[in-house]
Amino acid sequence: MCGRYTFTFDAKSLAEAFGLVPPGFLIEKGYNIAPGQHIVIVRPERGQRVADLAFWGLIPGWTKDPNVAAKPINARAETLDEKPSFRTAFRRKRCIVPASGFYEWKAGGKTKQPFYIHPTDGDLFAFAGLLEDWQGPNGEVMISTCIITTTPNELMTPIHNRMPLILPKSAWALWLDPAAQARELLPLLVPSPSERMVAYQVSGAVGNVRNDGPELIREVAGAGLEDSGRLGLEGDEG
Numbered sequence: 001m002c003g004r005y006t007f008t009f010d011a012k013s014l015a016e017a018f019g020l021v022p023p024g025f026l027i028e029k030g031y032n033i034a035p036g037q038h039i040v041i042v043r044p045e046r047g048q049r050v051a052d053l054a055f056w057g058l059i060p061g062w063t064k065d066p067n068v069a070a071k072p073i074n075a076r077a078e079t080l081d082e083k084p085s086f087r088t089a090f091r092r093k094r095c096i097v098p099a100s101g102f103y104e105w106k107a108g109g110k111t112k113q114p115f116y117i118h119p120t121d122g123d124l125f126a127f128a129g130l131l132e133d134w135q136g137p138n139g140e141v142m143i144s145t146c147i148i149t150t151t152p153n154e155l156m157t158p159i160h161n162r163m164p165l166i167l168p169k170s171a172w173a174l175w176l177d178p179a180a181q182a183r184e185l186l187p188l189l190v191p192s193p194s195e196r197m198v199a200y201q202v203s204g205a206v207g208n209v210r211n212d213g214p215e216l217i218r219e220v221a222g223a224g225l226e227d228s229g230r231l232g233l234e235g236d237e238g
Contacts, residue, residue: 001074002127002147002164004206005102006031006116006217007040009124014051014098017124018042018172023051027048031216034209035073041145042096043131044176054095059134060085066134066142075130077150077165077189081182086146089130091182094175096167097127097147101217103206104199106159114206115159116217117199128165128175128188148189155194166192 007030015022020042033039038053057071072085080090101118101124119125128148133140148165156163167175171188174180200219205211 001103001160001162002102002149003035003073005033005127005164005225006100006118007033007096008100009098011051014042018049020049020051025051025053025201027051030212031214032206032209034211035071040098041129041131042098042126044178047064049176052143054131054145055145056146057144058085058089058130059132059142059144061088061132061134063134063159064126065142066136071144072146073147074162075146077128077148080130080148080189081186084091086130089132090185092178093131093177094178094185095129095145096129096172096176097129097145099125099127099133101125101162102164103202104160104163105207111204114202114204115199116202116206116219117156117197118158118217120196120198123196125164126167126169126172128167150189150191153191153194153197155197155199156191159199161193165189168192212215216218 011022011027027040035056037056039056041052041054042049044053057073059066059071063069077084080086101116103114103116105112105114124134129145132144133141149162150165152161152163174184202217206216
């Protein structure tokens with residue numbers, strides 16, 4: 001699954017990375033972004049890319065009451081074109097969730113050890129996301145999103161059995177193209193190579209969503225996979 005991530009880029013860096021006009025809203029850094037928050041997304045609009053804010057927890061358009069409905073934070077890549085909750089969004093409403101890195105918990109013993117995974121080059125991750133624009137009976141509109149997950153690559157396999165679907169820059173245009181067909185998109189639904197990713201142990205403080213700050217991504221000492229804390233190479237779908 002993907003249930004926590006970081007976003008530490010400013011508006012200018014985001015605009016330069018995705019070739020969009022700097023967003024007209026305040027972008028704040030986050031070191032412990034969690035479901036239920038409004039997060040930064042990149043979406044297509046009138047042939048251009050724009051930044052927007054979306055509620056992390058997908059609300060399908062046919063939902064009657066979003067206050068009581070299930071709001072999945074992840075969608076499995078293997079069943080996107082099958083499940084009613086995701087099928088329409090996959091075919092027509094896709095977005096990118098930019099991230100600086102993400103957290104995952106490795107099970108072992110009585111507790112789970114959190115790891116932080118980020119690009120080795122200091123660049124960003126482009127998570128593949130789905131988008132919905134739910135409209136209420138009074139005309140109110142709520143933009144929501146979820147992050148697609150896939151099977152793990154070599155780096156992630158010892159940590160967890162799922163990982164976010166990370167799109168290479170070469171796939172951004174196709175993913176954001178509303179006219180793209182499912183047959184064109186399916187080849188993109190694969191784990192990203194592990195070569196440009198690094199993972200290391202971090203403090204268990206990240207488990208508390210109230211904690212937020214750069215100290216959360218600092219490497220901590222302790223025995224990890226193969227006696228090393230560093231690797232070089234929660235209502236959701238997982």
